[in-house]
Amino acid sequence: MKSSQFKIRARQAVGDADLRSKIKKATGISLLKREQVVSEIADWEDLRRRAHELRKETVDNIDSYLRRFIESARRNNAIVHEADDHKTANKIIYDIIRRVSAHTVVKSKSMITEELHLNTMLEENGIRVIETDLGEYIVQLAGETPSHITAPALHKSKEDIARLFHEKLNIPYSDDPVKLTAVARERLRDEFLKARVGITGVNFATADTGTLTIVENEANARLCTTLPEVHIAIMSIEKIIPSFDDLPLFLKLLPRSASGQRMTSYVTCINGPRSYHNPDGPRQLHIVILDGGRKQLAKHPAWKEALYCIRCGACMNICPIYQSVGGHAYGSVYPGPIGSVITPTLFNMKDAQDLPFASSLCGACTDICPVKIDLHHHLLFERREIVNRGYKSSVEKIGMVLWRWIMLSPGRLEFAGRVGWFFRKLLGKNMPAPGWTPHRQFPRIPLRSFRSIMRSDKKHGK
Template sequence: MNPQFDARIRAALKDENLHVALQISTDRLREKKAEAVAKIDFEAWRERGREIRAHVIAHLDFYLGQLAHQVRERKGHVHFCSDANAAVQVIREIVHMHQGKKVIKSKSMVTEELHLNQELMRDGIEVVETDLGEYIIQLAGETPSHIIAPAIHKKREQIADLFSEVANQPIASDTPSLNAFAHKILREKFIQADIGITGCNFAIAETGTICLFTNEGNGRMVTTLPPVHIAVMGMERILPSLEDLEVFMNLLPRSGTGQKLTSYVSLITGPADVQELDGAHDFHLVILDNHRSRSLGDPDFQDVLHCIRCGACLNVCPVYRQIGGHAYQSVYSGPIGAVLTPLLRDDPEAADLPYASSLCGACYESCPVKIPLHDMLVKLRARNVARGHTSSLERVAFRTYQHVFTRAINYRLAVRSLRTVQKWFLKNDEFPSSMPGLSAWTKTRSLQGMSPLTFRERFAQGLTIDQITAQLSNSQKGD
């Protein structure tokens, strides 16, 4: 494992504030989801969602063309960008063309891929995140640690400290006080903004409509108050029709936040007409590839493009729940990040992310569009092996494993040898926590020694299955 990744993991495991915040938040999100999905035939909705997303990705070229045509028919502008640099350049040109100095943003993970805030601020442009969680981490100088809850790792007391620095006076840590302060600050930013930038939950190909799911109302302020609206979307975030949107209006809120429906569902179709009082009068849709097309046509990984960014897989992942999002050091964390990041970023550090998983399959069970993330994690590990990215020690270990477990005589010899050797190390029938080669496991878990007799040896003595089971049970109890 990359030393930097290992260091981030160790630091996260020692962070008590992180553990408390993660446990409270992810437990609440999981409980609310369980309540919300119990009220519908969720499996049927999941299957329909999977079918729609699979159909779109299989015909992505058609739907991208249809979407672009419909947006342009409604006097909007469409920009196809191959990578992050191209997208940043397009957005920068739009901002400069309109002499923009103040930019407000609604929550958008795809703009995190672009490092857009930093790029625009280099030009002297003020950029303010208006989603409360995003605003908090912007003040902290951090990146989002969760797809839908970017400040999930922060306790209220930490947020109050950040707000107090901005206010130059103490801000109480209760929720009403924190919300009141953010409301006061952001209200002025909304009024002063020249440019509004949003992400895009879904784009409807048949109408050229951009759909935003929000809970704070800031998305509507960002898209209606400034004269210019720039929507940035990954090229896969398309649905064929408004009829298909109904499926995801059931799946996304229930999976992400445990709601029947988010507080605001905004549908934006082109710029506002001259006679309309609300809405931007110049609309730009930036469609980003940024290596997504690498997965198209790949039978192992194309399904990752079905993702609707609900964050449900993070809330159930035993690894994410211990180390949080920043340990991954990628835009997307948790199981989806451990799969998506190596596909978008083909570098050694990203290649380590698939190992941040127990392969328990909880991510697949929670995914509203049935992405087999656990299978993809295994395939990414296999890809690392094929590319020679694993250590020489690991390769030797698995060759030894193969040699032992593919020949019965070798297996029996290994068992007898280990049973003899373990006697030198066991204390009260357990390996000590400082056991060389096993300390990472035994430091927090007990590891019992091998049984004096294997199942086969007991069975050969004429014992029945019930007798063997009873013996093993008594042995585990120390009787």
């Protein structure tokens, strides 16, 4: 899927009433639960401010915190690999898997591995990848990609999942969520026991202690990090936070914003592989740290804010555009408002030029963001950048210049109103306006403008 086809896919999604109702229902429940647990915290705004400052501090000094994290992790006997780009990261991961002659890997949900297209690369090289998060397991069975960063199968109803399991797993049809979950659990348990390599993402990596923290609800990530003999943790550089003491702050913000929970069912803190004094866990812990253009982004005075994101998904849940078109329409690993900010700046601005325009600029995303990223203003700045780079059509550019010229003069505005009124009268509701009238009627233009009514009232002393 490509972001360049956003308009086509968005049009299809908007026409799919069933899809829209599933997305609205799922995001609505998340928002309601979030509202309840956030209202319990009196100093929520202070927490957001503090988190924003900490993210700023980390991103502004990313090289130094990265070095500190790597030193700490190596002290903990983790094997740390740095990858400048996606290709290098994939090669590192593949080489680790090949060295231990593994043919199957179990994997927990990780947006970075989606960014790397890791599953495709491994499968092309003969390695079976088993997604173990229930939502990811569902989208993998369906041959799809996640449509949300925290709820990958948000676009599917329980009936869709029942049909999928019936077809792909050859079980009798049942849309009972408890039965469906039990089937997935039973199938996955065997895979956990057989796999020699477990792959996970990372939610937070603390620079002072080298600790990796993973938050989840199903314990599948914990099984990926403990049962196989090799654990590969994949993270991008912005997952680093300065100190282990900062972790409670982010653990207060993330689950509340993501799933409306006070705390997720499992929070796993990993300090290293098994050792003489700590005999549980994997024999080897590999940490693969991806830059993928982020160090460059961290230098940009405005866009660096995109790296403050803690991937809670709340901005997607609240966004009226996301609610209408869903995640797949964006054609990016990261959908919704943060996806529309990250995709053009981190990946390809030309391909993703429509994404910053997929916003009403209502600011709901900025208001809900737990780390106070000024999302809607970033979307606005990116629109300007896209126009400055010449990616918009000349017709649109001429139209905007003309619009500005009219709006800067009351006389011209009044004249334009009269011209509009004349054509509306002449053509009626068939008056064409590209991009607007194929879906809606042109609005009726009043005979008299507000300005002329005011003038006449003033003249008659009203």
